Amino acid sequence: MTAAAEPTPDRLPDRLSWTREELLDSGAYAAPLIAGGVRCHGGFEADGRYRSPRTTHRAPAIRAWQAGLAREGHELLDIPRAAMPPQYPNVEQAALLLAHGVRDPIVRTLTIISIVEGFGAMIRDVRVPDLAALVVEPIEGTALTHLSGGLFEAHARDESGYKDEGGHKQMWEAARDLALEKPKVPGDVLMRFMGRNAARRRPERPFPQLDETLERMLAMMAQVLVVEVFAEGTFDWGMRLLSDPKVSAAPEAAGTMVGHIRADENPHVEYLRTALSEVRARTLRTVDGRTLAGRAVVDGLLHRILREITHNRPREQREDLREGLVAAMQAAAKPAALLEAFDALDAPWTPPARTGFEPDAS
Ligand SMILES: [Fe+2]
Ligand SMILES: [Fe+2]
Numbered sequence: 001m002t003a004a005a006e007p008t009p010d011r012l013p014d015r016l017s018w019t020r021e022e023l024l025d026s027g028a029y030a031a032p033l034i035a036g037g038v039r040c041h042g043g044f045e046a047d048g049r050y051r052s053p054r055t056t057h058r059a060p061a062i063r064a065w066q067a068g069l070a071r072e073g074h075e076l077l078d079i080p081r082a083a084m085p086p087q088y089p090n091v092e093q094a095a096l097l098l099a100h101g102v103r104d105p106i107v108r109t110l111t112i113i114s115i116v117e118g119f120g121a122m123i124r125d126v127r128v129p130d131l132a133a134l135v136v137e138p139i140e141g142t143a144l145t146h147l148s149g150g151l152f153e154a155h156a157r158d159e160s161g162y163k164d165e166g167g168h169k170q171m172w173e174a175a176r177d178l179a180l181e182k183p184k185v186p187g188d189v190l191m192r193f194m195g196r197n198a199a200r201r202r203p204e205r206p207f208p209q210l211d212e213t214l215e216r217m218l219a220m221m222a223q224v225l226v227v228e229v230f231a232e233g234t235f236d237w238g239m240r241l242l243s244d245p246k247v248s249a250a251p252e253a254a255g256t257m258v259g260h261i262r263a264d265e266n267p268h269v270e271y272l273r274t275a276l277s278e279v280r281a282r283t284l285r286t287v288d289g290r291t292l293a294g295r296a297v298v299d300g301l302l303h304r305i306l307r308e309i310t311h312n313r314p315r316e317q318r319e320d321l322r323e324g325l326v327a328a329m330q331a332a333a334k335p336a337a338l339l340e341a342f343d344a345l346d347a348p349w350t351p352p353a354r355t356g357f358e359p360d361a362s
Helices: 058-071 091-099 104-125 144-160 168-179 189-198 212-242 251-280 294-331 335-344
Strands: 031-035 038-044 283-285 291-293
Touching (some): 031 168, 038 168, 038 251, 058 251, 091 104, 091 212, 091 335, 104 144, 104 168, 104 189, 104 212, 104 294, 144 168, 144 251, 168 212, 168 251, 189 294, 212 251, 212 294, 294 335
Antiparallel strands (some): 283 291
């Protein structure tokens, strides 16, 4: 039990420097997590509680960096949950399809979620520049100095697994297979998903006066942070749908599996918002020898990303699903009536007028 753990120097709340090994350490578990026959990360305490992987030191470390930020009088940035686009199809629509034997669109949706999780491994390839040289103020004892020292690597392992241990990719596949009894996965899911992503243009550089590696890293972190925060909606959707006994063959096991993944995401959101807040509280050097407020950069990036995702994602999800929806509905007894009932459950959504990170926001 965590409560019984001895207080060690590692657990002091004001310790700000951690080794890579510590940030990647999971400690010992009483029982492993097995998902769909695959040994996954994380595991269970003696009392049966699930404990996320690589959090023995990473969790207290993040809390300590956040406390350090507060001690210096800086705020911890927060992504507004109101900006989170709803999942399409919504839970009621998805349950309706499954209840009528129309499984293909939901199998696709769940498979895409697992693919996206697996792509999280990319975070380990993000290049980290010499931050001490590019940031005016000192950065010792911050999350920023630990990005390449374990934080990105821990994140990558959580998402896609590590060595013979499964991660979120395998856990979502297991949840899907439990709830829908190992459904046949359409062969073109990955291809269609990749096609959609390839069509996206590479964004121009909003801050060309910055060191390019620094700008790319910050843009990637801001993008991943927003995706991680908005994933909360996907988890809620997954838990509600897969734990519905009317449509799920394993309501408890499948719902619980999604719950474990959701718990594991917490350190991702927390270290990213901490490190970005640390940049926001500092000044950055530009390539032409001037400086730029970190706040202008971080807010500028978040504003663009939030505006992009809130405006495009709902439309993209809709287009993706509807592409094969009518064809998939032929599996139902009365396809036309089903489509009508499906559309009647649609809940319109409009993104908020402001992101909260407008360049002029005070
Ligand atoms: Fe994940
Ligand atoms: Fe994550």
